[in-house]
Amino acid sequence: MENSHRIADFENPPVVETVLGVFFSPLHGYGALHQGVFWHRVRTRYPRYELMSPIGELEVRLGPQGLQSFQGLQPFPIRSLLIDESNAQLVQLQANGFLRNWRKVPGVPGYIHYDVMRPSFERDWIEFLNFLGDERLASPEVFEAQVTYINQFVRGFEWETYDDFRRILTEWIPFHRSDIISNLKLMSFHEAYQLKDGSGRLELVAQPAIRQDGKEILQLTITAAGKPRSNSTEDLMAWLDSGHAAVVGTFVEATSQEAHKIWGRK
């Protein structure tokens, strides 16, 4: 197995979902039913589907004849989730976006590393491009590629009180001390930085939440996003490689060695 993209490796990483995605200008002539036609092509790999509202801005207008257009495209914008047998890997498809996710599913072992997910994304993306060609639809005008890693720190495992984040996260995240304040009671933040190579931005979002299984968590989402040099698959994959390196490098820098031990860094 090729593992040249492995920047850090953990036995039990806190990551619960990873996303490789690409957003493009809305495809002219592309409708909701095309998503079903595409699903037919990949149905052996992704036998299940779910429909959700699309990611991003959603504008639905009420007019004399009821619901009207969404930015002049479709009356009901949708996002299709095409899901594999394990429920852990899926493709998300909407009129201006294509994403591929891995997510942690109870009972499904293992974390899918980037060097495994990358070729799967590339294969599905090329399949999508071929589909657009076969349907005589224009090729996507890519405006943004994204790499997102979603990590969850569980109360009772990584931390007991919010003050514990002073030792889980490094000085990379500023924690304040003074004679006026004492314990840290809650933490959430949203930070955005420009990538040094000018290829885009990197964002960190920390938010507390209660998971569906009743666990209390702090979720740390790290996203790198930027515009590939061209619409070519080669440039898209090159951007995803650098975005992945930025996300994982930031995670390693932002979390302490003590935390790395908890997660079993190899």
Place this chain on the structure above:
Amino acid sequence: MIAAVSTGPMLERVQPSYARSPSTSLFASASLFESAPWLNDALSQIHDLEKGGKNYPGIGDLTIPPETSATVRILLSQINLPLLPRPSFSSVSGGAIVMKFTAGERDAEFTVFPSGTVIVNLLEGGNLASDDELSPQDQGRVQNAVLWALGRL
């Protein structure tokens, strides 16, 4: 987050540049934490109960199994009300937790058992007004019980 009490002009809400989530994982509204200070306190109380529970031979087993505290947290996630009096929590022999919202004469008291069973008692002046069994996922009924205690139903 401390609720804004300014009477000055409304500021335009600044949208973060990253405004879309590609995540397919679902969890309770994260934004509730920032607008509902009672929730954070409640979660810390549950955590302390879970950590501090002991078995007292001859008196009762007050240890809290993780299933009970998980159900209580799911219950809390169904209450989408930013401003509430702080609920109180106590452990009951057998691994149950009693969560109580009190507002004046009214109490909404939830007893959560390790099996996942939730009994809600509505009390007025210390007298039982109604009791019921509910599912922790039943957002409408969980929230309505709290709204009743607040005198809003």
